Amino acid sequence: xxxxxxxxxxxxxxxxxxxxxxxxxxxxxxxxxxxxxxxxxxxxxxxxxxxxxxxxxxxxxxxxxxxxxxxxxxxxxxxxxxxxxxxxxxxxxxxxxxxxxxxxxxxxxxxxxxxxxxxxxxxxxxxxxxxxxxxxxxxxxxxxxxxxxxxxxxxxxxxxxxxxxxxxxxxxxxxxxxxxxxxxxxxxxxxxxxxxxxxxxxxxxxxxxxxxxxxxxxxxxxxxxxxxxxxxxxxxxxxxxxxxxxxxxxx
Numbered sequence: 001x002x003x004x005x006x007x008x009x010x011x012x013x014x015x016x017x018x019x020x021x022x023x024x025x026x027x028x029x030x031x032x033x034x035x036x037x038x039x040x041x042x043x044x045x046x047x048x049x050x051x052x053x054x055x056x057x058x059x060x061x062x063x064x065x066x067x068x069x070x071x072x073x074x075x076x077x078x079x080x081x082x083x084x085x086x087x088x089x090x091x092x093x094x095x096x097x098x099x100x101x102x103x104x105x106x107x108x109x110x111x112x113x114x115x116x117x118x119x120x121x122x123x124x125x126x127x128x129x130x131x132x133x134x135x136x137x138x139x140x141x142x143x144x145x146x147x148x149x150x151x152x153x154x155x156x157x158x159x160x161x162x163x164x165x166x167x168x169x170x171x172x173x174x175x176x177x178x179x180x181x182x183x184x185x186x187x188x189x190x191x192x193x194x195x196x197x198x199x200x201x202x203x204x205x206x207x208x209x210x211x212x213x214x215x216x217x218x219x220x221x222x223x224x225x226x227x228x229x230x231x232x233x234x235x236x237x238x239x240x241x242x243x244x245x246x247x248x249x250x251x
Contacts, residue, residue, distance in 0.1 A: 007066075008075070010027065011050075078230055080092070080108065080228055081229040082227065101224060104224055106172055110162070113162050120159075120210060147218045160213050161212055163228075176212075180215065191203065
């Protein structure tokens with residue numbers, strides 16, 4: 001049996017898969033009421049940064065404190081799946097399915113989000129702050145210039161993997177996390193977010209989503225995209241309207 005540990009990042013009580021491959025993890029646990037889940041505030045952790053790093057405090061905790069052949073991250077409301085039909089709970093990826101897929105690729109990712117009329121860069125700056133990505137590029141140019149071409153390539157794409165979700169081999173997860181948090185910690189030191197809204201202060205989680213593709217592009221990692229299931233109904237009309245409003249208001 002393949003040793004796989006997939007954390008389910010959550011900040012509240014919620015339905016959790018009963019497959020033992022999943023570990024519910026209370027992200028941002030430090031200083032908050034206990035939810036009877038494992039907290040991301042034990043061992044080596046950055047739990048106190050959760051309001052700015054989102055589920056990445058959970059990833060950091062898993063990287064530093066879990067010992068497994070494969071590491072993964074999903075969300076309490078968003079899970080990998082292989083089936084398009086059936087109940088949401090019944091479609092959540094099982095250990096057996098994960099083992100089968102990991103024989104085909106080194107990394108499992110959610111199917112990419114496609115913007116069609118936007119690039120990764122333009123979509124981000126219409127939704128957040130251009131300075132986030134501009135400064136990230138400067139940091140990459142200074143600290144790991146071998147990633148700069150990959151960064152520029154990813155920024156020009158009209159699609160990208162989102163949500164910081166993945167399942168990957170441990171040695172790759174170690175390499176990815178070491179690179180990712182080095183860049184994000186440098187960004188945190190330089191970026192002034194004092195005037196940002198509470199939403200935009202989640203900047204390091206948002207930037208982290210875009211950096212996954214940069215790392216994959218640079219290292220030519222063999223990955224496999226699979227569907228994901230959202231555990232609640234989504235209002236696509238509302239989402240689409242908000243997307244268009246952000247685009248045109250920024251002009």
